[in-house]
Structures are given as C-alpha cells and as structure tokens.
Amino acid sequence: MSEVRFHGRGGQGVVTTSKILANAFARTGQFGASFPMFGFERRGAPVTAFGRFSDKPVREKTQIYNPDIIVVLDPSQRNSELVFQGLLPGGMMLLNDSDNTIISHDNLKKMGIIDANKIAVEEIGLVIPNTVVVGAFARMSGLLDIEPCCDALQDYFSGKKLTANIVCAKRGFEEVELFDL
Amino acid sequence: MNTKAREKSQIKVITGNAAAAIAAKLARPDVVAAYPITPQTEIIEQISQFHANGEMDCELITVEGENSAMNAVTAACLAGGRVFTATSSWGLAFMYDAVLATAGARAPVVMVNVNRETPGIIAVSSGQQDMISTRDAGWIFLIAEDCQEVLDLVLQAYRLAEDYDIQVPVMVHYDGFYLSYLSEGVNVPFQEDVDQFLSVLKDQPERTKLLPGSGLGCGSHGILGGYMELRYKHVSAMERAKAKFNEIDKEYEAIFGRGYGGLVEEYRMADADVVLVGSGSMCGTIKTVIDTKREAGVKVGLLKMRMYRPFPSEAMIAALKGKKAIGVVDRSLCFGFKGGPIYTELKAFETQLGGSKMISFIDGIANTDITITNVEQMIDTTCDLAEGKDVREVTWVSYPEAQEDGGL
Numbered sequence: 001m002s003e004v005r006f007h008g009r010g011g012q013g014v015v016t017t018s019k020i021l022a023n024a025f026a027r028t029g030q031f032g033a034s035f036p037m038f039g040f041e042r043r044g045a046p047v048t049a050f051g052r053f054s055d056k057p058v059r060e061k062t063q064i065y066n067p068d069i070i071v072v073l074d075p076s077q078r079n080s081e082l083v084f085q086g087l088l089p090g091g092m093m094l095l096n097d098s099d100n101t102i103i104s105h106d107n108l109k110k111m112g113i114i115d116a117n118k119i120a121v122e123e124i125g126l127v128i129p130n131t132v133v134v135g136a137f138a139r140m141s142g143l144l145d146i147e148p149c150c151d152a153l154q155d156y157f158s159g160k161k162l163t164a165n166i167v168c169a170k171r172g173f174e175e176v177e178l179f180d181l
Numbered sequence: 182m183n184t185k186a187r188e189k190s191q192i193k194v195i196t197g198n199a200a201a202a203i204a205a206k207l208a209r210p211d212v213v214a215a216y217p218i219t220p221q222t223e224i225i226e227q228i229s230q231f232h233a234n235g236e237m238d239c240e241l242i243t244v245e246g247e248n249s250a251m252n253a254v255t256a257a258c259l260a261g262g263r264v265f266t267a268t269s270s271w272g273l274a275f276m277y278d279a280v281l282a283t284a285g286a287r288a289p290v291v292m293v294n295v296n297r298e299t300p301g302i303i304a305v306s307s308g309q310q311d312m313i314s315t316r317d318a319g320w321i322f323l324i325a326e327d328c329q330e331v332l333d334l335v336l337q338a339y340r341l342a343e344d345y346d347i348q349v350p351v352m353v354h355y356d357g358f359y360l361s362y363l364s365e366g367v368n369v370p371f372q373e374d375v376d377q378f379l380s381v382l383k384d385q386p387e388r389t390k391l392l393p394g395s396g397l398g399c400g401s402h403g404i405l406g407g408y409m410e411l412r413y414k415h416v417s418a419m420e421r422a423k424a425k426f427n428e429i430d431k432e433y434e435a436i437f438g439r440g441y442g443g444l445v446e447e448y449r450m451a452d453a454d455v456v457l458v459g460s461g462s463m464c465g466t467i468k469t470v471i472d473t474k475r476e477a478g479v480k481v482g483l484l485k486m487r488m489y490r491p492f493p494s495e496a497m498i499a500a501l502k503g504k505k506a507i508g509v510v511d512r513s514l515c516f517g518f519k520g521g522p523i524y525t526e527l528k529a530f531e532t533q534l535g536g537s538k539m540i541s542f543i544d545g546i547a548n549t550d551i552t553i554t555n556v557e558q559m560i561d562t563t564c565d566l567a568e569g570k571d572v573r574e575v576t577w578v579s580y581p582e583a584q585e586d587g588g589l
Contacts, residue, residue, distance in 0.1 A: 061356075
C-alpha cells in the first residue's frame, strides 16, 4: 500500500486531486481511498488530504502520519516542516513549482517538479493545478498509467472542461521533471 | 464482509455522503425534506441534483430548518409515503421533539445522521455524541463502517422500518468527516435489483394511513393504560427488529452478494481470547491492527456493532461469552458514568459473559484520530487485563492527562 499526503491551499483542488487518483486506482482493479483533513474549508487556507492506494481493499480510516509520497500543490509550502513530517525513508515528493529547485531532505529519494499552474492557465485558463498534478503523480510514482487517470476525469468534468483537463493530465504526465536524489 | 457477486453492480468511487444520496435515490422515496448541515450537506446537494435532473421522482421540500424537515417527512410517512431525510448534530438537536413524535407515531421514516459532536462545546468535528444523545428516542439505530456499508444500510433500513411487523423509524449513522468525505470504491446496485429487494414490502398488509377525511388519530393523547399499551407495543417491535434485521441482511446478501452478519459483525472472533468492541469507521482500522497482532500470535478479534438500538445484547453475549477480556471503544461520553456509553450498557450483561473482564476506552472524540498506535495500545491494555494485570477501568486514549494521579 502507498500512503500519500497532499498539501495545498483551498481552491487549488487538493481534495479533488486525491479523489481523482483514488478513482483512477479503482479503474485498474486496485483500491483507493482518500479523504481531506478537516477544518473550516475556505479559499486560501492550507488544506491537507490523504490517499491510500493498494492492490488490496483499504480498511484504515485514520489520517496518514508516515507517508511514502508527499504531493505539494502550493509552492510556498515546499520547505514547510509540516509537509515533511513523518516522511518515510526512500520517500518521494511531487512539487508544483515554476522553477526546478531540488528540495533536500534526508528521507527524500525521488522528486518530481511540474509547473502545473502554468499548464493549467494555458489549458483551462484558471490557476487550478490539480489535474496536471494527477498526471504528474502517475508518472513520478510509477503506480499508474495515464489512461485510468484520464478515464477517472469523466466523473468530475464534462464537455470542453473534460477535454481540457485530460490535456492537463497528459501534459502533467509528459512534462514532469524527475530527479533521483 | 463477503463479496461474492460483482456483476450486480457497478463500482463507483464516491464519498459516504454520495453513497447515502444514491441509496436514497434507489429506494424511490415519495418525499424528501431536509436542511443542510456540515458534514451532511453533500447528501442534500446530490439529492437536489438528482431531483433537478429528473432522476428522482419525489417531492423535494427545501425546508427552513431541521424541525420542519422531520415534521414534513413524518406527516408524509403517516399518509403512506416512503420518505427520506438526513441531518447531523445541531440539526438532530433542533428536530429532537419531532424525532420523539415520529417514533411515538410509529412512522417508518428513514433518516441518515452523519455523526458529529453535539452543541455544548462548539465543534465541527466527528464523534458519536449526537447518536448517543438520541438513543432513547425509540428509533432503530444502524451504524456503518465504510462507504459501501452506508449504501447497503440505507437500503436495508427501508426494509426494516417499513416492515409491517416493525413500523419503527430507522436512523442510519456514520462518522462525519471520516466517512462523509471519504472517497472509495462502492458497488452501486442496479435499480431493478433494489426494486426487487424492496418489493417484499408491497406484499405485506398495507400499513394504517392518515388521510384527509379518514377518522384516524396519530400522535394524539395516550393516557394511562392506552399510553402503556402503545409504549409496550413499541418496545416489543424494537425487540422483533433484531431477528428481522438478521433476516433482511441475509436476503440482501442473496441478492447483492454482500452480507455482514446481521446485528453484529464478527472479525477473527472464533478463537479470540481478547476482543475489542467497536462501531463505525474505527472498525476498519481495528481490523488492520488485528491482522498485524495476529501475525505476532496475539489472539484478538473485533465485535462490530451494526445495530445499536435495539441493543443487540443476545448477539453480543453469544459472541463474547467466555472471552478472557473485552475492551469497549466508545467515540462518545456517557455523562454521569465514568465509562463510555456502549461499555456502560454492555456492563449490564457482564454476569452473562462467563467471567469475561471488561474495560472502557474513550477515543475519537471531536475528530481526535483513532490511530493505528491508539488501537495497538487498546489491544495491549486488554491483553494485560486478560493476563490479570492491574488495568484502569477507563482509559481516555488520546488524553493521557485523564490517567494522571487523581484522574478517573
């Protein structure tokens, strides 16, 4: 089982990122479960979500304290201690950022950087990086192909928005820069 | 849970709230009346969407508050309709008088209550205190562990509430936040199978209806013997609900391929020496920890309560009898007692458990996370009790201050 923690801010689609990935895993015959950290949700406030992805049914209903992977949608949190709290050795980090600054952390062995905001603005005209991050996650983690990710988007978008978000996910998959640390 | 057949459904990755809304839709209610409240709001949003799309052919009453919601669905129910509503915490408190009246009128209302801490200390957070605060209302209470069980229990609830021999309202409970917003794969049954499952009710005698022009009193004064007769019949119906629910769960399994064991679900109980008793979303985590403990040779099992009212004492005694030690995990408080509510109630049957020792764990209040570590601690402490070590009767797992000298 992979335990993934998502960090971002209200309005970036952090929770939806985790939902789409759980959906994509289910489409491959695997199992996914995601839920947000609770609070008074509002735009701009820090948001945390959790995702568990496994080849067996996911039964745990607790928050994630020792993630294998951290996904950071908000670049301003890239050096936050909270983001790295409990990261397991051999961990991965996916960062939405406009420059390829490697983050150094003892437990970080692989990093993916994607300028998801830029791609989102180009494709959907809004700074909502979540679907780009979904594609980038699939590529970096190696846990998923891009196809189930694109299929999963059908449950959240339709029409032109669906088409544009599929492009976002594919671009995320193709354009993410990977670094072995 | 056994999952035998997948062909009778399609897997959708949805939240617990969406599972509740879809189940309500599949039950084809005549009237839905509800008012939004965190963490239940998504149910009402989804039902409104279904209604707007023409997917739900019901009267949708967007009331100005929960008290009206309960009164509206009760009236529609007494007129013979199938009804649905949903609430949580403050909403449940605000409809409390109507909740009591609905039970007294024996109106088979089905309501989802997404568990949340109650008014008192303001908390937008998970906890079963709202359930506990209404436990003596005369409703049947069912509790779900995951999003799949939310859907399954709402459907089962209609069969139980509207059964001619029962006619008692049913509340389906699930943990707010932990399940309401959890997205996971749910087998969503097809309409024709749900229709088949619920069609049994059509073959039963028609229940008494309160209709304009007909000479019938509902919720009128019951005095002395009359009052006692109505209460006695209500209590008797609650007792009958236990066997009925077991039957319904078996029929559900025959149609949908998912059976949970009826009133209680037993997980690795057969050879267990030590048992945790739990309910709701914590049970998934407990099962995971039990598997790890089993690998280390610890004979531990879980008894999950799926029904809380009526209290399934016979099923619990049968499952727990002869076990060395029992730890009861409560996600709520029982003011005036040291131990948690379910612990306190189970304690009434202690003499029938064949010498099992019991302790109480209080955890998960106001969103405190019932973590893997917490569950390990509960199992270890219950094992200590089994070995005859000196163990506290009550442990506030996430609040060690309660265990300091001079504490409870």
